[in-house]
Amino acid sequence: MASAWWPCLILALLSGLAASGFPRSPFLLLGKRSLPEGVANGVEVYSTKINSKVTSRFAHNVVTTRAVNRADTAKEVSFDVELPKTAFITNFTLTIDGVTYPGNVKEKEVAKKQYEKAISQGKTAGLVKASGRKLEKFTVSVNVAAGSKVTFELTYEELLKRHKGKYEMYLKVQPKQLIKHFEIDVDIFEPQGISMLDAEASFITNDLLGSALTKSFSGKKGHVSFKPSLDQQRSCPTCTDSLLNGDFTITYDVNRESPGNVQIVNGYFVHFFAPQGLPVVPKNVAFVIDISGSMAGRKLEQTKEALLRILEDMEEDYLNFILFSGDVSTWKEHLVQATPENLQEARTFVKSMEDKGMTNINDGLLRGISMLNKAREEHRVPERSTSIVIMLTDGDANVGESRPEKIQENVRNAIGGKFPLYNLGFGNNLNYNFLENMALENHGFARRIYEDSDADLQLQGFYEEVANPLLTGVEMEYPENAILGLTQNTYQHFYDGSEIVVAGHLVGEDVNSFKADVKGHGAANDLTFTEEVDMKEMEKALQERDYIFGNYIERLWAYLTIEQLLEKRKNAHGEEKENLTAQALDLSLKYHFVTPLTSMVVTKPEDNEDERAIADKPGEDAEATPVSPAMSYLTSYQPPQNPYYYVDGDPHFIIQVPEKDDALCFNINEAPGTVLRLIQDPVTGLTVNGQIVGDKRSSPDSKTRKTYFGKLGIANAQMDFQVEVTTEKITLWNRAVPSTFSWLDTVTVTQDGLSMMINRKKNMVVSFGDGVTFVVVLHQVWKKHPVHRDFLGFYVVDSHRMSAQTHGLLGQFFQPFDFKVFDIRPGSDPTKPDATLMVKNHQLTVTRGSQRDYRKDASIGTKVVCWFVHNNGEGLIDGVHTDYIVPNLF
Numbered sequence: 085m086a087s088a089w090w091p092c093l094i095l096a097l098l099s100g101l102a103a104s105g106f107p108r109s110p111f112l113l114l115g116k117r118s119l120p121e122g123v124a125n126g127v128e129v130y131s132t133k134i135n136s137k138v139t140s141r142f143a144h145n146v147v148t149t150r151a152v153n154r155a156d157t158a159k160e161v162s163f164d165v166e167l168p169k170t171a172f173i174t175n176f177t178l179t180i181d182g183v184t185y186p187g188n189v190k191e192k193e194v195a196k197k198q199y200e201k202a203i204s205q206g207k208t209a210g211l212v213k214a215s216g217r218k219l220e221k222f223t224v225s226v227n228v229a230a231g232s233k234v235t236f237e238l239t240y241e242e243l244l245k246r247h248k249g250k251y252e253m254y255l256k257v258q259p260k261q262l263i264k265h266f267e268i269d270v271d272i273f274e275p276q277g278i279s280m281l282d283a284e285a286s287f288i289t290n291d292l293l294g295s296a297l298t299k300s301f302s303g304k305k306g307h308v309s310f311k312p313s314l315d316q317q318r319s320c321p322t323c324t325d326s327l328l329n330g331d332f333t334i335t336y337d338v339n340r341e342s343p344g345n346v347q348i349v350n351g352y353f354v355h356f357f358a359p360q361g362l363p364v365v366p367k368n369v370a371f372v373i374d375i376s377g378s379m380a381g382r383k384l385e386q387t388k389e390a391l392l393r394i395l396e397d398m399e400e401d402y403l404n405f406i407l408f409s410g411d412v413s414t415w416k417e418h419l420v421q422a423t424p425e426n427l428q429e430a431r432t433f434v435k436s437m438e439d440k441g442m443t444n445i446n447d448g449l450l451r452g453i454s455m456l457n458k459a460r461e462e463h464r465v466p467e468r469s470t471s472i473v474i475m476l477t478d479g480d481a482n483v484g485e486s487r488p489e490k491i492q493e494n495v496r497n498a499i500g501g502k503f504p505l506y507n508l509g510f511g512n513n514l515n516y517n518f519l520e521n522m523a524l525e526n527h528g529f530a531r532r533i534y535e536d537s538d539a540d541l542q543l544q545g546f547y548e549e550v551a552n553p554l555l556t557g558v559e560m561e562y563p564e565n566a567i568l569g570l571t572q573n574t575y576q577h578f579y580d581g582s583e584i585v586v587a588g589h590l591v592g593e594d595v596n597s598f599k600a601d602v603k604g605h606g607a608a609n610d611l612t613f614t615e616e617v618d619m620k621e622m623e624k625a626l627q628e629r630d631y632i633f634g635n636y637i638e639r640l641w642a643y644l645t646i647e648q649l650l651e652k653r654k655n656a657h658g659e660e661k662e663n664l665t666a667q668a669l670d671l672s673l674k675y676h677f678v679t680p681l682t683s684m685v686v687t688k689p690e691d692n693e694d695e696r697a698i699a700d701k702p703g704e705d706a707e708a709t710p711v712s713p714a715m716s717y718l719t720s721y722q723p724p725q726n727p728y729y730y731v732d733g734d735p736h737f738i739i740q741v742p743e744k745d746d747a748l749c750f751n752i753n754e755a756p757g758t759v760l761r762l763i764q765d766p767v768t769g770l771t772v773n774g775q776i777v778g779d780k781r782s783s784p785d786s787k788t789r790k791t792y793f794g795k796l797g798i799a800n801a802q803m804d805f806q807v808e809v810t811t812e813k814i815t816l817w818n819r820a821v822p823s824t825f826s827w828l829d830t831v832t833v834t835q836d837g838l839s840m841m842i843n844r845k846k847n848m849v850v851s852f853g854d855g856v857t858f859v860v861v862l863h864q865v866w867k868k869h870p871v872h873r874d875f876l877g878f879y880v881v882d883s884h885r886m887s888a889q890t891h892g893l894l895g896q897f898f899q900p901f902d903f904k905v906f907d908i909r910p911g912s913d914p915t916k917p918d919a920t921l922m923v924k925n926h927q928l929t930v931t932r933g934s935q936r937d938y939r940k941d942a943s944i945g946t947k948v949v950c951w952f953v954h955n956n957g958e959g960l961i962d963g964v965h966t967d968y969i970v971p972n973l974f
């Protein structure tokens with residue numbers, strides 16, 4: 085029992101490059117059973133949902149994947165998510181057969197020790213680490229028993245940053261197999277109003293996506309949904325592999341009627357600042373370029389390409405090229421203005437650049453910096469211009485001053501905080517941390533340029549971000565003594581297309597007097613923008629409860645604070661570093677963020693009889709025994725109810741909707757002999773039809789005559805399989821070879837991907853590869869009954885592997901659908917109220933009724949209450965009921 089209860093959690097949170105998927109097992113080749121499509125190595129991932137809520141740039145993403153092990157042995161099931169480096173994981177839970185194993189955020193050392201302890205004791209645990217790469221790979225593998233289901237749920241949060249005029253959200257999509265329910269659902273709420281919104285997938289053109297992708301926005305709200313059907317996921321019409329593999333990117337921007345926007349919720353404020361329409365401040369650029377031997381070939385060619393294009397956009401600017409290898413050479417002695425003649429000369433110079441020798445980063449940078457300093461001192465550049473250093477290298481310093489700390493110190497002293505340094509690391513063969521630390525402590529940032537065919541575009545793209553400074557020396561000022569925990573509020577530059585975000589915690593209650601002043605130097609003058617809070621607008625916005633997740637500004641503040649503390653920490657030492665670490669750690673733990681200082685630990689509860697016994701007896705002695713989190717899940721665990729659909733009686737159709745905890749029902753009145761289509765799925769090839777029989781009365785008056793299903797035909801075209809069920813016998817054709825069984829048999833038939841079990845005189849259960857299960861119930865009446873005769877009921881108890889294209893009187897309801905019941909009022913029968921039902925854009929009058937579910941007992945049944953739709957289900961079913969009449973059973 086124990087091993088069935090506690091699945092073996094094979095560890096594994098790997099960072100970065102670990103390639104993983106569903107491991108290929110030799111059993112797949114040896115086993116005879118052929119599994120239906122969408123099942124890899126016996127594991128079927130039947131649902132993946134990415135649900136995102138973005139409120140004021142703060143994105144809360146939940147990735148949920150559900151899988152079932154259809155193999156007859158335990159299998160490893162993996163869950164891989166790639167998320168942006170800038171995101172923090174905030175939660176992870178694992179649910180196996182209804183038991184949830186929660187993740188807890190722990191301090192890294194503590195987490196590691198616990199993890200190691202678990203390992204040394206032969207227990208297993210998952211550990212989530214944030215690695216330092218650009219995209220982080222989150223991987224968890226668990227061993228899942230045969231027939232068991234597993235659900236992974238990962239939550240992460242991120243502040244979307246504005247680049248080149250828009251916010252971008254990347255969702256990496258890589259399901260590795262066809263997934264019945266695949267869905268990305270994104271809600272965006274922006275109090276400033278949304279001005280544009282787009283979504284695209286790198287793996288397919290929007291035309292081909294067709295109906296799978298919808299995007300819309302209006303006012304403050306935007307919505308994106310991507311829900312490809314199984315067929316739309318196929319890499320070709322007959323393929324069983326998925327074409328979903330790449331980035332799903334959502335971009336949007338907000339209205340910018342005012343330069344900034346302040347939002348306050350629960351004592352936390354956030355200030356977004358991005359003024360428009362200011363003239364560009366001319367800049368003085370020192371391009372410090374590595375031409376060492378390792379740059380030879382494509383890297384140098386791409387660098388030249390990028391520089392040539394950058395030159396096209398320089399007009400009023402001043403520039404110079406400083407080339408470094410073992411030594412340093414420059415194009416001009418001083419910075420020169422980008423006049424047409426100079427630009428022509430610059431182009432010739434760039435084209436002539438040749439690689440040689442070693443890498444002297446220190447001297448290259450110091451030369452560039454001193455040139456900018458001198459130009460300012462000697463008034464060679466305009467008074468209201470701004471300076472930047474852009475350094476590109478593909479390796480580590482290996483000549484001259486090559487100690488990273490010393491280079492950092494030299495550069496820091498030379499720049500003296502006067503202008504920013506941007507470091508571009510070309511390729512992977514370098515100390516990126518060093519480049520990043522150096523850029524950060526000089527108010528710039530580092531970028532990695534990936535060695536690829538588009539490296540020149542990456543370089544150019546970076547340049548565009550810093551090409552248009554609109555303000556320099558930006559200072560954001562808030563009411564003194566009224567703010568705690570203010571995030572960084574001075575910036576050397578505001579670049580066009582970006583946005584400055586500052587957050588903090590208000591000390592007092594008086595939000596109405598909140599005021600922010602933003603000061604900066606523009607191209608022509610100094611500017612001060614004053615921002616006040618429109619509390620009325622704020623309150624109005626906050627009423628959009630569906631869109632706002634409660635304390636989003638507080639979390640945004642915590643996110644930003646942690647991010648900045650971690651950046652500062654990179655260049656801190658000794659006590660200061662300890663202080664920064666302690667602060668960042670406290671916040672990470674408090675707000676449940678997985679940062680470089682913390683880990684998420686998923687531990688299985690202690691595996692001993694006592695705990696399980698307690699878990700079985702909720703409420704007893706709860707105080708005395710410490711209850712582990714997993715145990716509390718155990719006590720509250722309720723087996724999930726599958727939705728079910730059935731038709732029974734004279735035919736009553738029942739559609740249960742679990743989301744609503746309610747059911748809809750309707751009757752179909754047709755003449756005996758009519759065959760009705762109950763299910764048709766073009767993807768799995770499954771169809772179910774039913775033929776109507778009348779009662780024993782000879783009168784054909786359908787008003788009084790009762791009709792039932794007397795014959796059912798279940799077919800799977802792909803398997804060349806048919807079964808005909810009557811009230812007397814069951815006939816099965818497998819590749820046209822018939823076998824006949826009687827309702828007096830108790831028999832189980834199993835073959836590839838199919839099992840059929842007849843329970844003598846009661847029912848028959850047919851399963852196709854476990855993802856589809858039907859039950860046929862036999863109703864027998866007294867043989868000599870003057871009116872009634874035997875009939876059949878048909879129940880769908882599992883339909884999750886059926887495709888979204890499934891249709892038919894029952895099949896059309898397998899996909900989640902919505903309905904609303906309102907205006908409940910007395911009906912003509914006082915015990916059965918009427919109501920109005922809104923479904924599929926129809927407004928119908930329905931009557932409360934009840935039917936019976938005979939799965940357990942064909943004579944008594946259990947009562948199911950439902951809203952009865954009159955007139956053969958008109959308005960609820962697609963089309964009219966006669967559309968479902970087919971000529972024969974198969």
Ligand SMILES: *[C@@H]1O[C@H](CO)[C@@H](O)[C@H](O)[C@H]1NC(C)=O
Nearest residue numbers: 174175176177186237239676
């Ligand atoms: C983590 O997710 C689970 C499942 O959705 C939820 O019950 C739990 O409250 C979450 N924990 C936190 C700290 O948000």
Ligand SMILES: *[C@@H]1O[C@H](CO)[C@@H](O)[C@H](O)[C@H]1NC(C)=O
Nearest residue numbers: 657658659660661662663664
């Ligand atoms: C560290 O924090 C303490 C208290 O929070 C403070 O007194 C001290 O000055 C800080 N040290 C440094 C180096 O920042």
